[in-house]
Amino acid sequence: MKTVRNVVCPFCGSLCDDIEVDIEDNRVVKVRKGCAISATKFTKYNEERIYKPRIDGREVSLEEAINEAVEILANAKYPALYGWSCTSTEAINIGIEIAELVGGVMDNTASVCHGPTILGEQDAGISTCTLGQVKNRAELIIYWGCNPAHAHPRHMARYSAASRGRFVKGRKERTVIVVDVRKTHTAKTADIFIQIKPNSDFELLTALRWAVKNGELEQEEIAGIPAEKIEELADMLISCRFGALFFGLGLTMSAGKARNIEAAVNLVRELNNYTKFVMVPMRGHFNVTGANEVMAWATGFPFAVDFSRGYPFYNPGDTTFVDVLTRGDCDAALIVASDPVSGFPAEAIRNLAKIPVITLDPHETLTTMISKVVIPTAVVGIEAEGSAYRMDAVPLRLKKLVEPPPGILSDEEVLKMILKKLKERVK
């Protein structure tokens, strides 16, 4: 048996890098320090595995599957390439080259999670920092529309509310505020809980900014919260020495979307006239931040990049995958490390099911069910190495702990093979 230390967990955007795993006979047998999701991921990654490539449900050789994928992509007028948040930075980079070569549209899952965050940031900027800064300095922490107790189980202990920092020693030295529509398990650990009415985050953020700038509010109640409470909150935010706002999909998926983020950015900007205040999005999949980083450095845009004009074109709402599908624009799709059929609206799924879909995934998913070509790949961070970006855009190296099943390659290797053959095919 061997023990590997400082393993990076490939589940959520927290990318906890202190996991210890015991390996015996090429299998992870024990996980220490990980959360419940991490422990399940590291030990159950062989559940519902795909072991052989398939075309139309028939098992084929890897070469046949790759040839079919190349034919589909080469013959398509407007293929879509989607997913990318659960694979390595290196694989994403090759995906971009494929998208450019075939003149397709490439989007990542940010478009259905923190895409509006990116739009808000592009409009208004962002005052941010690494999680280490929060851990060492933040005296006041807000979780707004996010529930780390469920979605990022070790975030509070490792990086935020309860972390032991250099200057702020722990939970007792911090004030924790939760804004949510439900009294979540995160809210139950907070010092102050603000239960906001659904779809009224924009109003509360704007009122809070007014209260920070001007003191008193004219209304008696905003977003279901009494004015005095908002004014009290504004005083607390101004009075801390270092504050951090963590925000989640409660802001990006509800009414206002990108405008909510813009309002949050403007609140934080206003607070910086009085104290130091930062904000960090609670990114979901382990490398969704990486997908944005790689696409931004390679094309200039972080998601929803259309290459059909021969140069990168970005127009969220138009070149985002849900919109491309709902309009029925794309005539083929390459899905890598994602399961859009589980998470997309019905209209989009119906159109995806009408076109030839190529899916690269270690596991059976609802998307592999409707795919013409399925190519199994290694589990990144367990069976394949690569880099990934944490929610604060700090890159970390994922380890290869065990060998993948015989004949199974990584996303990166399969995509390289597709790219090579495509280059020969479309010469």
Next chain:
Amino acid sequence: MIKVILITGRSLNQGVSKELGKFSKEYMEKVAVCELDPEDLKLLGVSSGQNVKVKTKYGEVVVKATESTQAPHKGIAFIPYGPWASILMPSATESTGMPSLKGIEATIEPAKDEEILDPEKLIKMVVGREP
């Protein structure tokens, strides 16, 4: 029947059971659920564990009602991310790329004798053919 605002999101159980496989018994047990405030359950006359039908302008789905451990949130229903929640969602993105996956109007009614569809049946229903 009650009117609610529907939100979808991550839950710890959804995260763990997802790793056990999208076709596992655990995934369906933990994800084909609708968490309701205890008062809303009473209003509906439904006990935790019984099936309910959730309807929006965009679709309808049968899931299991559970009493929320993150209450109070009267008038708000929560369904974890997954194929059951997705059916209820609009596809319009208001020029952002993001469908409104939180904060949409829905109704809930008891559906004690109606079946919760497994992922395969659900997809068959959505795409209108054998996947």
